[in-house]
Structures are given as C-alpha cells and as structure tokens.
Amino acid sequence: MRFLLIDDVPSQRWLLRKRISQKWPDAGIEEYDPEKSGVPGPTFPWHDYDIVLLDYDLGLDQINGLELLSRIKGNANPPMVIMVTGQNDENLAAAAIRKGADNYIAKYDAVTNLFFETVAEAVKLREAALSASKPGRGEFGNWEIPGFRPLAIISKGVTTTLRCERIADHKDVILKVQLVGKGDSNQALLQRFILELNILADLKHAHVIEILEHDVTQNMVYYATEFMPRGDLAMRLKSGPVTVAEAVGIVAQVASGLTALHAKGIVHRDIKPNNILFKDEKTVVIADLGIAKDLSSLDALTLVGEILGTPYYMSPEQFNGRPIDPRSDMYSLGAVFYQLLAGTVPFVGNSFMEVVYKHNYDPVPPLPAELSRFQPVVEKMLAKAPEQRYSDLSELLATLIGVRM
Numbered sequence: 001m002r003f004l005l006i007d008d009v010p011s012q013r014w015l016l017r018k019r020i021s022q023k024w025p026d027a028g029i030e031e032y033d034p035e036k037s038g039v040p041g042p043t044f045p046w047h048d049y050d051i052v053l054l055d056y057d058l059g060l061d062q063i064n065g066l067e068l069l070s071r072i073k074g075n076a077n078p079p080m081v082i083m084v085t086g087q088n089d090e091n092l093a094a095a096a097i098r099k100g101a102d103n104y105i106a107k108y109d110a111v112t113n114l115f116f117e118t119v120a121e122a123v124k125l126r127e128a129a130l131s132a133s134k135p136g137r138g139e140f141g142n143w144e145i146p147g148f149r150p151l152a153i154i155s156k157g158v159t160t161t162l163r164c165e166r167i168a169d170h171k172d173v174i175l176k177v178q179l180v181g182k183g184d185s186n187q188a189l190l191q192r193f194i195l196e197l198n199i200l201a202d203l204k205h206a207h208v209i210e211i212l213e214h215d216v217t218q219n220m221v222y223y224a225t226e227f228m229p230r231g232d233l234a235m236r237l238k239s240g241p242v243t244v245a246e247a248v249g250i251v252a253q254v255a256s257g258l259t260a261l262h263a264k265g266i267v268h269r270d271i272k273p274n275n276i277l278f279k280d281e282k283t284v285v286i287a288d289l290g291i292a293k294d295l296s297s298l299d300a301l302t303l304v305g306e307i308l309g310t311p312y313y314m315s316p317e318q319f320n321g322r323p324i325d326p327r328s329d330m331y332s333l334g335a336v337f338y339q340l341l342a343g344t345v346p347f348v349g350n351s352f353m354e355v356v357y358k359h360n361y362d363p364v365p366p367l368p369a370e371l372s373r374f375q376p377v378v379e380k381m382l383a384k385a386p387e388q389r390y391s392d393l394s395e396l397l398a399t400l401i402g403v404r405m
C-alpha cells in the first residue's frame, strides 16, 4: 500500500506516519506539505497512491481540503481518500463523504484504535479493488466461494492458495482450494487433498497449522487457515540470516510438530522453508501436507511427478524410491537446519541430478567454524542411511537441549 499524507503541520504528518507504519510496516508513505509545495497541480500523479490522508485545513488561501478532495476524485483511477477533520465536526465529515471521501477520521483519533480500524478498512477495500481491476482477472471467476471475498492468489499449482476476507467477521484467511473435475488423475488429486484436510482437521498442535473451517462447494473442496502476514521461512531467509538461537528454536518447533504427525502415522515428506510458516515472530507452524503419506493406508497415493519439486530437502530414499518413514522428515529437517546455520542448503548443484547425486554420496560440508558444535547434529540428521539418523525427533530434541547456543 502506498500512502500519501497531505497536511501542513509537520507534527501531524509525523504522527500519521508513525501510526501507519506501526500497523503496516511495509507500506510506502509519502508526505505532501501544502504550505511548502502549494496546491498540487493538474499533473500530480494521484494514481501512484492507494490511500490519501487529507487534512481539511491545508493552511492555504486558495483551497481547502474539501476542494482538493473534489480535484483528487475528479481524476481517473483516484486513490482512496480519508478526510482528517480538525475538530469533531460531523457536518464537515458529511460534506466530505458527499464529495467522494471514502471515510473520515478526527485528528485526535489518530492515537486511538479507531484510526487503525478506519485505515484497515480502506486498505482492505483498496486491495480488493486492485485485484478486481487487474487485467485478465476473470481468474477470480473460478473462486466464487460463499462466505469469502478473494483478495489475492498466493500460489497456484495442483491446489490454489488464495488470500480471502471471511465476510462474516472480516477475518483475513488463507483458503487452500482443490478444484473438482473429471478424470482419474483428478480423482487421485482430490483424494490426496481430502487426506491433507483430514490430517489437519484431526490434529491440533501448537506447531501444525490449524484448520479454521472446511467445506465442499459445487466445484471445489477447500479449507481455511488463519492468514499469517509474516509469511513462510523461505521469505524470512530472504531478508537475512537468523541467529543460532532462532535456528534452534525453529528446528525444535518443527520437530515437535512432526512428532505429533508421526505419532499419527503420518509422514510429511515435504519439509522445507516454504512449508514452515511464522504464526508470530517466534512461533512457527508446519503447513502443506499436500504430499503427506498416511503409513497405515494401503493406497500409497503416490502420484507420478511429485518428486519434481525442489530436491534440496529430499532424503536419498525419496529419490531412490525406497520405503519412506518418519526418518525421511528427519533428513529434510536436517537440510533446513543446515541452511539456517550455514546460510545455504548442504547440497547444491547445477542440475537436479547433481543435487540428487550429492544427497546420495557427498559428505555433509562443514559448517562455519564457530558453529562446529552443531556438525555432529546435522550429520546425524543428514545421514544417508535412515538407520544412522536419530531414531526419533525426541532424541534430536534432547540432543539440541544439550548443545550450547
């Protein structure tokens, strides 16, 4: 979201900026001082902004906030405008709304929660409008899900992950959706998806993503989870390294979530940073059981082509078609741990085959010298033969407790 603050009082602009970045740390915020820059001219790029906070009293003789509002709204593709009124003036607010303001807020409310609510509503409407106006976005045509308003498509593969507003309570949620179609392969995918949904619905654990609700509509099956604005571990790593304590904390939490899955006879099979989400700054949850395997089920539900994902976190037995058990997740978690400590995955190569080869034959490269105390741990997690790894995740957890941070 790109904000523009139009106000002649620097302290007021400062306050608005501060409040917006408290809630929307990634927002772009620009200021316009009418006293210094005068009346914005006819070529002012209003369409570069999503939300304008517009003061009524601009400190200008020629024009007040209401008149400027009319000018802004006279443009093609205007931003949303929240009128900032000096005093609790309902008449002014009403006049602003008549002239096209999207909302108003009294100056003294900048420090209250009403400010966040008012701006959040504008952000939401703006996001919905933006995605609605994107070219070729008949794409949302597929996503008519009663009770939800789609805001964005987050990822699209076998299933589609959508960010939506749950209309009943305005909650920001993620819907993972499997379209139901004809044909055997679709039947297999649907079966797989329903398995994912049921594993998650049956399992309540602090470190496994929680299903809020699920349903079947005319052309799809979906489940909803809470939207986690901090994103996944892969995104987190793009913004810089984690500390050793964070790395150990993340691995311990994923191990704890995996223990719960394994106790139910489920192997995740796709542990990697993209599938580890930040619930809050310190808490992570395991997501995406899209290729999880229920070991008790006779039907293997293995689909051709499913190993075509990223090879960096896959165990040798996954490449070699040998039986998979919980120790395969131990290996993948080992690759994640290695990456958290070293800043790069243990085995890289120029081709899929080269990476596979290294998983099979190469020793685990040494961690940076100052982290050598973790070398035996990652080597045991990343042992080529499952029987040489930790026997279960609680053994790993016990070991981690013993290693100095």
Ligand SMILES: Nc1ncnc2c1ncn2[C@@H]1O[C@H](COP(=O)(O)OP(=O)(O)O)[C@@H](O)[C@H]1O
Residues within 6 Å of the ligand: 154, 155, 156, 157, 159, 161, 174, 176, 225, 226, 227, 228, 229, 231, 232, 274, 275, 277, 287, 288, 289, 290
């Ligand atoms: N609840 C959520 N909150 C925020 N982002 C999410 C959430 N669920 C999924 N995502 C994002 O969407 C991506 C894809 O979701 P995922 O369940 O892994 O499906 P896929 O099978 O497409 O990999 C994740 O890597 C993550 O970045």
Ligand SMILES: [Mg+2]
Residues within 6 Å of the ligand: 274, 275, 288
């Ligand atoms: Mg995923």
